[in-house]
Amino acid sequence: MPRLLALACALLLAACAAAPAGDPMAGPLTLQSQGSFFIGGRAVHSDTLSTLPAYAPSGTVAVDQMYVRQMTPPNASPLNVTLIHGCCLTGKTWETTPDGRMGWDEYFVRRGFATYVVDQTWRGRSAGDIQAINAVRLGRAPATALPTVFAAGREAAWAIFRFGDQYPQTNPGLRFPLAAQEEFWKQMVPDWLNAQPTPNPTVPALGELSRRLGRNVLISHSQSGIYPFQAVAQNPAGIAAVIAVEPGACPNAAADVTPYLHTPMLVVWGDYVPQAPRWAPRLVNCRAFVAKVVAAGGKAEQLVLPERGIHGNSHMLMQDDNSLQIAGMLVDWIGANAR
Amino acid sequence: MPRLLALACALLLAACAAAPAGDPMAGPLTLQSQGSFFIGGRAVHSDTLSTLPAYAPSGTVAVDQMYVRQMTPPNASPLNVTLIHGCCLTGKTWETTPDGRMGWDEYFVRRGFATYVVDQTWRGRSAGDIQAINAVRLGRAPATALPTVFAAGREAAWAIFRFGDQYPQTNPGLRFPLAAQEEFWKQMVPDWLNAQPTPNPTVPALGELSRRLGRNVLISHSQSGIYPFQAVAQNPAGIAAVIAVEPGACPNAAADVTPYLHTPMLVVWGDYVPQAPRWAPRLVNCRAFVAKVVAAGGKAEQLVLPERGIHGNSHMLMQDDNSLQIAGMLVDWIGANAR
Numbered sequence: 288m289p290r291l292l293a294l295a296c297a298l299l300l301a302a303c304a305a306a307p308a309g310d311p312m313a314g315p316l317t318l319q320s321q322g323s324f325f326i327g328g329r330a331v332h333s334d335t336l337s338t339l340p341a342y343a344p345s346g347t348v349a350v351d352q353m354y355v356r357q358m359t360p361p362n363a364s365p366l367n368v369t370l371i372h373g374c375c376l377t378g379k380t381w382e383t384t385p386d387g388r389m390g391w392d393e394y395f396v397r398r399g400f401a402t403y404v405v406d407q408t409w410r411g412r413s414a415g416d417i418q419a420i421n422a423v424r425l426g427r428a429p430a431t432a433l434p435t436v437f438a439a440g441r442e443a444a445w446a447i448f449r450f451g452d453q454y455p456q457t458n459p460g461l462r463f464p465l466a467a468q469e470e471f472w473k474q475m476v477p478d479w480l481n482a483q484p485t486p487n488p489t490v491p492a493l494g495e496l497s498r499r500l501g502r503n504v505l506i507s508h509s510q511s512g513i514y515p516f517q518a519v520a521q522n523p524a525g526i527a528a529v530i531a532v533e534p535g536a537c538p539n540a541a542a543d544v545t546p547y548l549h550t551p552m553l554v555v556w557g558d559y560v561p562q563a564p565r566w567a568p569r570l571v572n573c574r575a576f577v578a579k580v581v582a583a584g585g586k587a588e589q590l591v592l593p594e595r596g597i598h599g600n601s602h603m604l605m606q607d608d609n610s611l612q613i614a615g616m617l618v619d620w621i622g623a624n625a626r
Numbered sequence: 627m628p629r630l631l632a633l634a635c636a637l638l639l640a641a642c643a644a645a646p647a648g649d650p651m652a653g654p655l656t657l658q659s660q661g662s663f664f665i666g667g668r669a670v671h672s673d674t675l676s677t678l679p680a681y682a683p684s685g686t687v688a689v690d691q692m693y694v695r696q697m698t699p700p701n702a703s704p705l706n707v708t709l710i711h712g713c714c715l716t717g718k719t720w721e722t723t724p725d726g727r728m729g730w731d732e733y734f735v736r737r738g739f740a741t742y743v744v745d746q747t748w749r750g751r752s753a754g755d756i757q758a759i760n761a762v763r764l765g766r767a768p769a770t771a772l773p774t775v776f777a778a779g780r781e782a783a784w785a786i787f788r789f790g791d792q793y794p795q796t797n798p799g800l801r802f803p804l805a806a807q808e809e810f811w812k813q814m815v816p817d818w819l820n821a822q823p824t825p826n827p828t829v830p831a832l833g834e835l836s837r838r839l840g841r842n843v844l845i846s847h848s849q850s851g852i853y854p855f856q857a858v859a860q861n862p863a864g865i866a867a868v869i870a871v872e873p874g875a876c877p878n879a880a881a882d883v884t885p886y887l888h889t890p891m892l893v894v895w896g897d898y899v900p901q902a903p904r905w906a907p908r909l910v911n912c913r914a915f916v917a918k919v920v921a922a923g924g925k926a927e928q929l930v931l932p933e934r935g936i937h938g939n940s941h942m943l944m945q946d947d948n949s950l951q952i953a954g955m956l957v958d959w960i961g962a963n964a965r
Contacts, residue, residue, distance in 0.1 A: 431763070472687070
């Protein structure tokens with residue numbers, strides 16, 4: 288009898304699932320699966336792992352691996368989405384916004400995409416290499432051997448994130464939820480990018496993840512903006528499209544753009560860019576890159592939100608008050624363009 | 627018409643939800659909500675945030691905050707569960723096992739608990755403080771001012787995790803999925819515990835999280851084993867129970883146990899402990915603590931798995947091949963004992 292009831296329920300549920308859907312943004316979130324894993328990494332042997340008696344100084348550790356967390360909806364699209372954070376941040380970027388709204392991680396799942404959120408190598412849950420710190424502490428290396436690491440203070444980050452020209456002045460019409468800024472500053476972590484080789488080990492890891500997934504849309508932000516382009520240049524297999532959200536750099540428009548001609552690409556910009564000394568030339572360079580790709584027969588586009596009548600977006604547009612509207616535009620672009 | 631159909635479906639779904647449930651461990655995972663946030667943290671001003679021209683050396687950063695990720699099922703229990711990882715690891719500990727099975731994070735959700743997974747302060751997505759590193763690099767402080775940090779090499783960690791007495795010898799009957807050990811080593815990260823004050827800032831953060839949740843079961847592991855006890859001693863409000871999985875330490879049995887008399891406590895141990903020099907005395911000390919609490923009228927228990935006929939568990943028992951069986955025992959204990 289319970290088995291018969293279960294069967295009846297399964298049939299009814301299937302019928303209801305086929306019924307006109309309600310708002311996919313409302314109600315419980317159903318996942319076919321969720322979980323996490325690592326991509327890449329290498330074993331390193333060191334004699335300066337520890338200065339403490341309780342832990343051996345010599346041994347083998349894994350570094351350069353990339354942490355990946357996934358959520359997959361039922362009946363997922365064959366296209367997957369991977370979200371790659373920027374400078375001084377982690378995958379937290381894409382989760383719940385500082386003021387408690389839905390992050391892009393959940394949005395893309397609700398729109399039907401298996402969604403992967405990474406921590407760049409040496410950041411967040413992806414281990415960095417600290418052996419040089421202990422070598423200096425033990426007097427076996429000079430202070431100049433210390434790894435390059437920096438933390439972005441809020442006063443300087445303020446202009447970089449385009450909350451305003453200068454801390455604490457605010458850009459007019461700003462959509463970033465500044466009332467929750469304390470929660471945002473807590474998202475920031477030390478950045479070990481400059482202690483790592485170029486291209487960053489995150490780049491081949493993104494390529495490997497894409498080949499494993501088959502059809503992967505790489506969505507980068509800021510510091511990681513160049514990574515998907517570098518991954519395409521290394522091996523475009525599995526990369527269904529690239530969306531660079533306010534990239535720190537696009538590929539050089541003066542160089543050969545042949546590697547980019549078979550991958551659809553979108554570059555997205557928020558507001559206040561022309562007045563921002565750090566960002567204005569980057570937008571110009573990306574526009575030149577996009578134009579050259581298009582002229583050569585590739586598929587590339589630059590989406591400058593103010594040119595579409597959308598104003599007030601900061602550099603952290605995945606956390607601005609219209610973040611889901613922008614994500615929706617990306618979903619539309621993916622549907623029309625991804626391989 | 628679509629509205630009528632939706633109403634009919636809602637009614638049918640409700641009826642089906644009330645029907646005898648199938649295996650709660652199988653099928654899609656339904657979440658009422660999921661997301662992440664921070665607890666705690668303090669603003670620190672520094673003049674050595676950076677040695678790079680692109681980033682200002684002076685500014686304010688947030689440190690000591692604790693990253694928390696939550697998944698909440700529909701109709702969640704009034705009891706919440708918080709999972710706290712140990713040495714050299716992050717919240718990844720509780721997610722998908724190295725060989726790809728369900729982690730305790732999802733298990734507790736499927737058993738009806740809103741489940742919170744944290745990264746200890748200065749670890750994973752919880753920012754550490756790097757200003758001393760740059761002070762040394764800039765010649766403003768001696769090498770001895772460098773923060774204490776260590777990475778556990780796999781050769782030494784092998785015995786600590788009780789995979790065997792000595793790398794790479796394996797304990798007979800070991801349940802840890804050693805075939806996937808490369809994926810496990812990638813979980814390990816540098817550990818900054820010793821660069822932080824005692825008690826670790828994670829401790830007051832766990833207390834604050836518990837008060838916010840109302841009824842919270844703190845489940846710690848190894849290095850973090852003592853944290854829930856310290857949180858109870860600071861302020862037991864909101865802490866519904868403590869489960870210490872293979873704690874690095876229990877409170878001192880020779881000291882006053884009064885602070886612990888009103889919080890149900892369970893200490894859990896795997897196999898091979900008596901032969902492990904690092905762990906054997908810890909089990910003995912915890913047994914003495916538990917006995918003293920019970921003698922004083924408190925509610926405490928020590929669960930030694932081999933004494934219940936369950937053999938082969940390593941220190942990483944949340945990843946062993948019977949990990950969900952053990953989690954099920956914890957759910958039973960919570961149901962019978964938590965406040």
